[in-house]
Amino acid sequence: MDSTTYLIIHLIGLAALALGLGGMMAGGNDRKIFSILQGIALLVMLVSGFGLLARLHLGFPHFAMVKVGLWLVLGAMPVILRRLHASVIAGICISVALIGILAWLGVMKPALW
Numbered sequence: 168m169d170s171t172t173y174l175i176i177h178l179i180g181l182a183a184l185a186l187g188l189g190g191m192m193a194g195g196n197d198r199k200i201f202s203i204l205q206g207i208a209l210l211v212m213l214v215s216g217f218g219l220l221a222r223l224h225l226g227f228p229h230f231a232m233v234k235v236g237l238w239l240v241l242g243a244m245p246v247i248l249r250r251l252h253a254s255v256i257a258g259i260c261i262s263v264a265l266i267g268i269l270a271w272l273g274v275m276k277p278a279l280w
Contacts, residue, residue, distance in 0.1 A: 173219035177273075180215060183208035184241065185266065191245045192258045202245070209242050230272045237269050 187205030191198055220231055240247075241262065248258045 168218070168222070170219060170222045173215050173222055177212055177215040177219060180208045180211035181266070181270075184212060185262075188241070188244060188262050189259075192248065192255050192262075205242070205245070209238065213238065225276075228276070229278065230276055234269055234272050237265055237272075241265055241269075 183204055187201045187203075187208055190201030191205060216231075216234070220227065225231070244258065244262060244265075247253075248261075253261075
């Protein structure tokens with residue numbers, strides 16, 4: 168596949184992740200559907216991200232290691248927020264900040280150390 172295809176699949180996964188996180192934080196009766204959406208989105212993003220790294224012949228650079236760590240935090244975000252009894256507003260702000268950092272790392276590909 169072309170690297171652009173991997174990028175588009177990765178961005179679709181990002182949009183699905185945002186929908187899943189938002190739906191889970193909103194609560195309601197459809198929480199399980201949003202949980203499934205979040206899990207599928209995380210898997211799509213993981214596979215397409217590593218596919219993109221392989222296609223660009225980047226190996227496993229430092230920014231990718233940080234992205235995987237933040238990806239794990241986003242995956243656990245609903246559980247973390249529930250255990251801490253955090254407000255929905257705090258959850259939204261934290262999620263948006265993490266997704267912004269992840270987007271910056273993906274676009275800029277900085278040499279972190």
